[in-house]
Amino acid sequence: MTHHRPNQEPDVAIVGGGLMGACVAWGLARQGLRVCVLDEGDIALRASRANFALVWVQGKGLGLPAYTAWTKSAAEAWPCLASELLSDTGVDVGLDQPGGFTLCLSDRELQVNVDMMMRLHNQPNTVIYPYEVLDHTQTRARLPAIGPEVSGSIYCPLDGHVNSLRLFRALHAAMKARSVDYRADHVVTAIEPRAGGFALKGAWGEVRAPRVVLAAGLGNARLAPMVGLEAPMKPSRGQIIVTEKAAPFLRYPVVTVRQTDEGGIMIGDSEEANASSLRIDHSISSVMADRAIRMFPLLGDLNVVRTWTAFRVMTPDGSPVYEQSETCPGAYVAMAHSGVTLAPQHAFSLADYIATGTIPKEAAVFSTRRFRVPASV
Known part of the structure; x- marks a missing residue:
């Protein structure tokens, strides 16, 4: 003792x-x-x-505008955190904030996301931040690898990602x-x-x-x-799929797909509220993989090297x-x-x-x- x-x-x-x-x-x-x-x-x-290692402002704070402000301040302070960690430890966490995309696989899905962003920004006392609504052609100009099923996207210049490990x-x-x-x-x-x-x-x-x-x-x-x-x-289970390394094709993080600084692709961020086990649920991982391949068809040729799952903390x-x-x-x-x-x-x-x-x-x-x-x- x-x-x-x-x-x-x-x-x-x-x-x-x-x-x-x-x-x-x-x-x-x-x-x-x-x-x-x-x-x-x-x-x-x-x-x-x-x-999933996203530094993400887009879509946060519906129903609690203070959360939007808190998140936006976090994204703005990330370069300071990354540089302090580097000076304390010599470890570069791979911070990259080029902006991020929410890709939509139908016009209806795009409209739902646009409506949500408008509701979020129309809340009283909310902090406004920039975003763009892009159609298929405008999205493809920035993400050339997208497939024909991507009807459009929302882009927010504040978003980014880090190397999670x-x-x-x-x-x-x-x-x-x-x-x-x-x-x-x-x-x-x-x-x-x-x-x-x-x-x-x-x-x-x-x-x-x-x-x-x-x-x-x-x-x-x-x-x-x-x-x-x-x-x-409530425990919220998240599953992530990681592929083998590929030639760089994804300059920006997407809310459910990102190419890491080392070349592998992470697919994920499922939220399963009622899961009681940490066992991989292939019915969910297959839906995640299917959506990712529809967004970026070249993913269909890559091998999966690992999948993992964990419980995350989700308040009501x-x-x-x-x-x-x-x-x-x-x-x-x-x-x-x-x-x-x-x-x-x-x-x-x-x-x-x-x-x-x-x-x-x-x-x-x-x-x-x-x-x-x-x-x-």
């Missing part, structure tokens, strides 16, 4: 070492705080493993560079509020800290009530949750479906809020209180 003398206690204990936990841990350590990350390690149902590695290397005490295989089974802070316990022993951040993805549902918080979520409305406990101040919950897109917000803004102990008005809209407001008639 490990005993830490009080002067060695971390300033903040973070439960979870995925993209969310790693961003917050590194962000706090950048400010000179002593941080301990308690991570399940690779037994975790890591959402970070199923990320290098991002995860860079964050963990950056934590190490900033002396974060990272502990794998440390499943937290209980959190007890104590005078002056919290005791986090597991089979491995106990850690005490004045502040605790729950960034454990699906594990937050079990932990949040221990510190007077809620973590409403798809927007993030950030909240400090009212009954146990110093305890925070942080959950987001878009861990890659929002990484700069978590490393910079959210880490600032936790360091200062106050979540400001513009981020307080992401509390769980929004789920308890009765719908207006």
